[in-house]
Amino acid sequence: xxxxxxxxRIVKSELPAFVMGIVNVTPxxxxxxxxxxxxxxxELIEEGADILDLGAESTRPGSLYxxxxxxxxxxxxxxxxxxxxxxxxxxxxxxxxxxxxxAFQAGADxxxxxxxxxxxxxxxxxxxxxxxxxxxxxxxxxxxxxQDNVVSENAFKIVNDYLIxxxxxxxxxxxxxxxxxxxxxIGFGKDLKANVDLIKNLSSxxxxxxxxLMALSRKTCIGQMTGREVEDRLAGTLAADLLSVIRGASxxxxxxxxxxxxxxxxxxxxxx
Numbered sequence: 593x594x595x596x597x598x599x600x601r602i603v604k605s606e607l608p609a610f611v612m613g614i615v616n617v618t619p620x621x622x623x624x625x626x627x628x629x630x631x632x633x634x635e636l637i638e639e640g641a642d643i644l645d646l647g648a649e650s651t652r653p654g655s656l657y658x659x660x661x662x663x664x665x666x667x668x669x670x671x672x673x674x675x676x677x678x679x680x681x682x683x684x685x686x687x688x689x690x691x692x693x694x695a696f697q698a699g700a701d702x703x704x705x706x707x708x709x710x711x712x713x714x715x716x717x718x719x720x721x722x723x724x725x726x727x728x729x730x731x732x733x734x735x736x737x738x739q740d741n742v743v744s745e746n747a748f749k750i751v752n753d754y755l756i757x758x759x760x761x762x763x764x765x766x767x768x769x770x771x772x773x774x775x776x777x778i779g780f781g782k783d784l785k786a787n788v789d790l791i792k793n794l795s796s797x798x799x800x801x802x803x804x805l806m807a808l809s810r811k812t813c814i815g816q817m818t819g820r821e822v823e824d825r826l827a828g829t830l831a832a833d834l835l836s837v838i839r840g841a842s843x844x845x846x847x848x849x850x851x852x853x854x855x856x857x858x859x860x861x862x863x864x
Contacts, residue, residue, distance in 0.1 A: 594803070594842040596681070597770055598701045599723040603681050605642045607856040608863065610843040612683065613641035614809065617648040617666045630673040637680055639850035643843070645704055646670060646695075647685030657734070663691050668698050675699035683727065687711040689718050696722060706731055706780070708758040709765075720766035727773045727805055728758045732781025747786030748793045751776050755798055773843065774798045775805040779812055787813040791832065794839040806836040807845035830855045 594610050596603050605611070613636030617629055633644055648666035649658050663686065671682060675698065683702035684695040689712045692703055701724065708728035709716045719726050730751045732743055743750055755774045762772050776790045776797060790797070797804055808814060814828040815821065826848055833844045834855055846852045 596702075596725060596803075597768075598681060598725065603642065606860070607642070607853065608860050609837045609841055609856060610642040611640065611849055611852050611856065612643040612645045612805070612843055612845040613637075613639070613849040614845060614847050615644055615646045615670070617646055617670050629670040633670065633674050634677070636849045637678055640853040641680065641849045643681045643683055643702070644674070645683040645685055645845055646700075647704075648691075649686065660688050660690055663688065664694050667691065668694055671695055671698040671700055687715075689714040692724075693718060696724065701725070703727065704775075705729065706777070708755070709762060710758070716762060716765035716767065719762075723768070723771070725771040725773060726762060726767055727775055728755060728762065729775040730754050730777040730780065742781050742783045743786045744783045745785075747782060747789045748796075751790060752797055752799070755802075759798065759802060769802075773803045773805050775807060778806065778808050784813050784816045787811075788817075791836060791839070794836055794841060797840075800840075803842040804836075804840060805843040805845060806833065806841040808832045808836065809844075809846045809848070826851060834859060 594605050615633045615636065636644060646667060648663045674682065681702060682700045683704045684692055684700045685704045686692050687705055687707045692715065703719055703724055704727040705715065706729045708730065759772050759774065763769060774797060778787050778790060794804060809829050810822050810825040814825045814832060818825060818828040820828060830851060833846065833852060836844065837856065837859065844852060
C-alpha cells in the first residue's frame with residue numbers, strides 16, 4: 593500500500609500504486625481529452641483518482657513555455673473550484689516558485705517539477721519551508737527542442753545519476769527524504785531505446801532510495817511499440833504501467849483513470 597506524507601495529512605491507496613489523474617489546463621496538450629478544468633477534475637475523482645495533477649503550461653515535445661502570469665491565471669481558478677467540493681491531493685506541474693506559491697495558497701499539496709528544482713532557485717526553499725512533497729523529473733533540454741538531440745545510449749545511468757544528484761540537492765535544501773519522488777521523464781529528450789531501458793531497469797532507479805512516479809500515458813514510445821496513434825494507445829499504456837508498478841513504481845500519472853484503477857485492482861488480487 594503506497595503512503596505519501598503531505599503537509600497536513602497522510603494519504604494512502606488501497607491499490608499497489610497511487611493513480612494520478614492528468615488535468616491539463618492548457619489548449620495544446622498532446623492528448624485533447626486531457627484538456628479541461630474543474631469538470632475534468634471531477635470526472636477523474638469519480639473514476640477513482642488518488643491524486644490530481646494540474647498543469648497550465650504544456651510540456652509536450654515542441655511546446656513553448658508561457659509566462660508566469662498566464663500560468664497562474666489558468667491554474668488558480670481551477671484549484672479554487674476543486675477545493676470547494678473535494679479534498680483530493682492536488683499536484684501542480686510547474687517550474688516556477690511564484691506559481692507554486694499561489695497554487696499552495698489555493699489548496700495544492702504537491703510540486704511536480706519537470707526541471708527537478710533547477711529552473712527556479714527559490715523553489716526548493718519554498719517547498720522545504722511548507723513541507724511539500726516534490727516530484728523531480730529528468731529531461732534533456734527544454735520541450736521546444738528536447739527531441740533534437742536525444743539520450744539513447746547509457747540512458748539508465750545518465751538518468752539515475754542526475755536524479756540522485758537532484759535528490760541530494762533537495763535534501764540539502766531541507767526537503768525531507770520521504771517527500772522526494774523521482775520521475776525518469778519518459779519521452780523527455782529520449783529515444784525509444786532509452787525509454788525501454790528505463791522501464792526495464794526501473795526497480796533500481798534512485799538506487800532504491802526513493803518512491804518512483806511513472807508517466808507513460810499515451811506517449812510516443814507507446815505509439816512506437818504498438819504502431820498506434822495517440823487516441824489508440826490505451827492498451828499499450830496499461831501494459832506499460834502494469835509492468836512499471838510490478839517493477840516498483842508507487843505512482844502512475846495517467847489520462848485514463850478508470851481503466852488504470854481496474855488494471856491495478858486486478859494486480860492487487862494476484863500479488864496479495
